[in-house]
Amino acid sequence: MSFIDKPGSLPDVARDEAASIALPLQWVGMRGIALPLRLEDGSVLPASAEVAVDLPDPHAKGIHMSRLYLLLDTFASRSRLTPAALHGLLQQMRESHTDCQSRAASLRLEFALLQQRAALVTPGLAGWKSYPVTLSAQLQDTALDMRLSVRIAYSSTCPCSAALSRQALQDAFAGDFAQQDAIGHDTVLAWLARHGSLATPHSQRSEAELSIAVAGDAAHLPLRDLIDTAEASLGTAVQTAVRRADEQAFALANGANLMYVEDAARRLRQALEARFGGCAVRVSHFESLHAHDAVATTASPEWQEPLR
Template sequence: MPNQENTARLLPDVAVHAQPHLAGALDWVGMADIQVPVLFDAGDGQAQRSSARVGAFVNLNRPDKRGIHMSRLYLQVEQALSTQTLNASMLHALLRGFLESHKDLSDRACLSIRFEYLVRRPALKSANSGWRAYPVCIEASLTGDEFLLEFGTEVVYSSTCPASAALSRQLIQDQFASDFDAGKPLDHAAVLAWLGSEKGIVATPHAQRSVARLRIRPVIGAGFNLIGLIDRVERALGTPVQTAVKREDEQAFALANGGNLMFCEDAARRIQKALDADAVLGDFHIRVEHQESLHPHDAVAYASKGVEGGYGSTP
């Protein structure tokens, strides 16, 4: 009976046997949707553990080799991501480890990490608060000495159509002209009662849930300031979706929508202006999507920082 020391030598490894009739280099080989916990500091100094899905890949530039060592990638991912807080230097080291473990096969490595991060958000008026789950995607790649890192998230908000608001106001004016004789003096109490009735709001502008999808390339050493990014974008839009909502909060949300009428172009420009002012963002890409309640299609706009060689704005 073989002893434990010799058992590993007896296990077959068919991957070492080349298949000359199928020779060819491959762009990427690896694993998608690796399930692993991650520790993430969103910028408040408190690392939160989340359940992540990870993709780990290297290229296979040896046509004569049948495959890569996937278990080596998996074990490095599991060891690094489950024990260390996510940051640029750790991810850079992890990708270097991918290549060092495949130095005879690969010269490029990449990594993607997707998870949700919970942030407590206060109500607009009441003393309540609730949790919002923001999706986070981190992507990193290493080619030679060139390390590229970016992260992204989504902000969900309400958008009220300016054109629809103007048309609604016109109908309200028409209803007012019909209900109150221009030749008679206005009765303050009657007008006040009318404004509080259904006739006083005979038409309402259409509004819809909307999504701003963001991709960010931070400058070196900037870290992942997710909360700061979310705060900046939500302030620029003025109407982020809410968590805990009492009547006073819903009324405040209605007021915010009335004061923040926007087309998708307006929303993209608001975010662009807000992010342009952030010096720690080397580049960014914005996609806003207004999921129309009037149409069966969405209204979409793109914007970027416009750094040469950076993100483009092609849909």
């Protein structure tokens, strides 16, 4: 065995050399780590992870990134995604760097949750939707901050455009029947069949980014509950498999839930606060009228952004 192959003979620059510039660093770690995540129901999803610890020792050359990677790999192979398991992983990450005087650890997971969603009215008809999820957690001394975020797609119909369309329809009806004092039922129905879509309000696919805090001692991560609460509050979640009856039901839902970007943001915050407490909401309406998007953000008074 050559000298370089002997155990313990390889140089460890991070341990044995001092930093050329003596400054502490808030976070040091890795981003874009591919790993499988095991959910509470046992299903496994591909994910991307970012891990880091602080480096308060101004003279330490660097952290030991392989320690963080191996801890994350062990977590992925043995643990299910629960608040308690994440808390334990953060503690292990920090403890693995006591020689660097680390007091904080940070973790960010990104993955897509697949959910089967039933059609609005057709029995037995369903399809799959993908919900991008971000789970971030920080452990600073004894304080744990865990945030769950999800993006959902929905449809938004402009209230102003709807009012203008109704006005155009009224004007056309009044013009066509200006000389008639009485109009028969069948005549009205026939006119509506021909001219009911004379003007239509503009609607567009929209997206909401929702964030809630999760307690470290929570029994589970409320992924599905968060999605269901948000979609129910809006009433116009985008659909998957549809038949004509479902498409009509979707049109009716849009008509019953006209909303500006401000309306959507307020609806979502009200629903999330009632169910989960503090939250943050950002909504984007990808305009079909304008060449730009409409956006709105709102957060509970007690909501604070994490350190990173």
